[in-house]
Amino acid sequence: MIANAIQYHEYGKPQDVLKFEKISIASILPHQVLIKMKAASINPSDFGLIMGKYGSKNTLPSIAGREGVGEIVELGDNVKNLNRGDLVNIPQELGTWLEYCVSDSRKLFALPKNIEADQAALSFINPPTAWLLLHHFIKLKKGDWIIQNAANSQVGICLIQFAKLLGFKTINVVRRKNLETELQILGADVVVTEDEDYYKSINEITQNKPIKLAINSVGGSSVSKLIRSLSKDGMLVTIGAMDFEPIRFPTRELIFNNISLKGFWLDQWLKTNDKNRIDDLLKTIFNFISKNQIIFPIEKKYRLCDYLTAFEHSQKPRFGKIIFTNE
Numbered sequence: 001m002i003a004n005a006i007q008y009h010e011y012g013k014p015q016d017v018l019k020f021e022k023i024s025i026a027s028i029l030p031h032q033v034l035i036k037m038k039a040a041s042i043n044p045s046d047f048g049l050i051m052g053k054y055g056s057k058n059t060l061p062s063i064a065g066r067e068g069v070g071e072i073v074e075l076g077d078n079v080k081n082l083n084r085g086d087l088v089n090i091p092q093e094l095g096t097w098l099e100y101c102v103s104d105s106r107k108l109f110a111l112p113k114n115i116e117a118d119q120a121a122l123s124f125i126n127p128p129t130a131w132l133l134l135h136h137f138i139k140l141k142k143g144d145w146i147i148q149n150a151a152n153s154q155v156g157i158c159l160i161q162f163a164k165l166l167g168f169k170t171i172n173v174v175r176r177k178n179l180e181t182e183l184q185i186l187g188a189d190v191v192v193t194e195d196e197d198y199y200k201s202i203n204e205i206t207q208n209k210p211i212k213l214a215i216n217s218v219g220g221s222s223v224s225k226l227i228r229s230l231s232k233d234g235m236l237v238t239i240g241a242m243d244f245e246p247i248r249f250p251t252r253e254l255i256f257n258n259i260s261l262k263g264f265w266l267d268q269w270l271k272t273n274d275k276n277r278i279d280d281l282l283k284t285i286f287n288f289i290s291k292n293q294i295i296f297p298i299e300k301k302y303r304l305c306d307y308l309t310a311f312e313h314s315q316k317p318r319f320g321k322i323i324f325t326n327e
Contacts, residue, residue: 001025005098006307009061011052018050018064020305025100030078033105035088037326039121039301040068040096042314043154044240055265063095065324069111069120070101079105087111089124097304099326109282112290119289121323122154122296127285129239129266130158134166136269137262138213138235142167145206147229149173150217150242151183151191154296154321159215160188161294171205171229173198173222182297182319199228213237220245227253235260301325 003025008017028034046066048054068090072082082088088108090096111120133155134140146163150156151172163170164187171190172183180191190205192198202211210231216223217240227236227249236259238247253259270278288294297320302310304324314322 001027001100003099004304005063005095006065006304007061007063007095008050011050011057011060014047014050014064014311015308018307020307023063023098026102028074028076028102030076031105032076032102033072033079033082033088033108034074035070035090035101035103036073037068037070037090037096037098037100037324038087038117039326040065040090040324041121041125042310042322042324043067043125044242045125055267058093063098065096065098066092067121067125068096068324069117070326071117073100076105081105082108082110087115087117087120089120092124097307097324099304109279112286114290115286118298118301118323118325119296120286122298122321123285123289124282125266126154127158127162127294128281129264130155130162131281131285132266132269133159133213133215133237133239133264134162134168136264137237140166140168140212143169143209144213145169145171145209145211146213146215147171147173147211147226148215148217149194149222149226150240151188152176152179152319153217153240153242155215155217155239157183157186157297158294160186162288163187165288165293169206171198171202171211173225176317179319186295194222194225197225199225202229210234215239216247217242219243219247221248223247224250227259230257230259232257233259235262238263239265296321298323303327 005023007021072086091107094101169189172188175194214226214236216238219241220243299318299320
């Protein structure tokens with residue numbers, strides 16, 4: 001079987017090294033399934049992998065894309081836990097920007113029947129990251145405050161909604177003031193901009209309640225304001241570096257307020273936890289999605305063959321995600 005895929009044979013800028021190519025799909029073995037991609041996301045980490053600057057590297061040539069879902073269209077004779085027509089994740093080691101793939105059935109997670117493919121395709125990287133950020137570092141209780149930059153990122157949008165459901169309050173730092181309404185609709189309590197010295201009035205914002213946790217996806221000078229906003233014994237967790245600049249931290253706060261700096265990488269968490277625990281996390285997330293308690297805004301959908309236009313769009317200021325479909 002021959003199918004189309006977006007593939008790279010060397011590391012470099014995506015627009016330079018990615019190719020829309022024909023690939024050969026092998027016949028399935030008894031424990032395998034054939035999956036037709038339904039929707040796949042475009043994430044910043046995809047570009048990091050393609051450029052060879054991510055925390056890990058793929059074996060070349062490699063099909064691009066880390067997150068997506070598809071429909072099972074063919075079952076191996078020994079597959080008992082899945083059915084034809086089931087919507088499942090596409091394992092990221094296979095790549096997701098493709099029309100069809102063959103996967104070991106034991107690596108798959110069957111999604112609830114009422115989940116739309118477009119929403120499901122955005123559920124395997126950013127929502128687990130946001131959920132773990134709220135549970136893995138600081139013990140939070142209802143009414144506690146959290147602050148994050150890049151609040152309109154997909155992790156930021158997920159964190160806002162999870163925090164609202166759990167009874168936490170959020171201060172959300174963005175670069176564009178016109179994002180305030182969209183974030184408040186999703187549950188943001190406070191929205192401020194990067195160019196504000198919001199940390200100077202942080203006690204007024206929280207009514208003198210402490211801020212225990214800060215989430216950094218930007219790096220550079222943005223981090224200083226987050227740290228200055230934290231209360232004594234607070235923690236800043238870094239999950240990204242959108243500015244590609246080193247973290248600048250105020251020494252006074254680290255010494256006298258005992259601020260902790262940590263990092264988090266979902267890939268590492270996935271490697272150190274078994275499938276049962278990972279599946280339990282996904283079930284929690286999909287339970288929220290199935291009840292429409294968590295939504296993922298989508299800006300536009302593109303066909304795989306229009307990948308250059310999709311990449312260009314993904315780099316522009318926007319609110320929702322850019323995704324590929326296979327319709």
